[in-house]
Amino acid sequence: QVQLVESGGGLVQPGGSLRLSCAASGFTFKNANMRWFRQAPGKERELVAFISSSGGSTAHADSVKGRFTISRDNAKNAVYLQMNSLKPEDTAVYYCKATLGQIDYWGQGTQVTVSS
Numbered sequence: 470q471v472q473l474v475e476s477g478g479g480l481v482q483p484g485g486s487l488r489l490s491c492a493a494s495g496f497t498f499k500n501a502n503m504r505w506f507r508q509a510p511g512k513e514r515e516l517v518a519f520i521s522s523s524g525g526s527t528a529h530a531d532s533v534k535g536r537f538t539i540s541r542d543n544a545k546n547a548v549y550l551q552m553n554s555l556k557p558e559d560t561a562v563y564y565c566k567a568t569l570g571q572i573d574y575w576g577q578g579t580q581v582t583v584s585s
Contacts, residue, residue, distance in 0.1 A: 471495035471574045473565050478579030481555055485583070489550040491565030491576055498546040499523075501569045505539060505550045507561035507581075514564070518550060533559075555583045 477489040489505070500522055508514040518539035519528045527539050536555075541548040548565055562578040 471567075473567060473574055473576035475563060475565055475576045475579040478563060478581045480582045480584065482585050483556060483583055485555050486551070486553045487555065487581060489552065489563055489565075489579060489581070491548045491550075493546045493548070493567060496567065496569055496574070498567070499543040501567040503539075503541060503548040504566045504568070505548075506564045506566060507559075508564070508578075509558075509561040512561075517563070520548060552581070555581075557583045559583050 472494045474492045475489060477487060479487065481487055502519065502522055504519050505517040506514050507517050515530065517530050517533055518537060520539045520541050524541050529537055529539065536553050538551045560581060560583050562580050564578045565576045567574040
């Protein structure tokens with residue numbers, strides 16, 4: 470069955486870095502556009518970054534532009550989110566989403582907490 474498993478979250482001090490990973494299985498990963506979302510307590514889920522199926526096109530939310538970078542490795546069926554210069558407002562549960570045709574698949578999320 471389809472699985473998306475995020476990892477790499479944790480507690481980090483402001484200004485620190487984390488690299489999130491999302492391991493995919495159960496579908497043809499190389500055909501899926503991938504996105505990272507996040508949801509902070511009491512807030513709606515927001516789109517953080519997008520990467521096309523080939524990896525040739527990426528986009529990042531203005532709030533993370535210049536600090537976060539999305540990438541993927543189709544040979545490893547994985548998508549990544551490199552997060553640098555983290556701020557307390559980046560604290561959230563981070564989710565990866567795969568879009569294959571008209572179908573979306575979600576992971577269970579990984580908690581990122583930025584605090585001193």
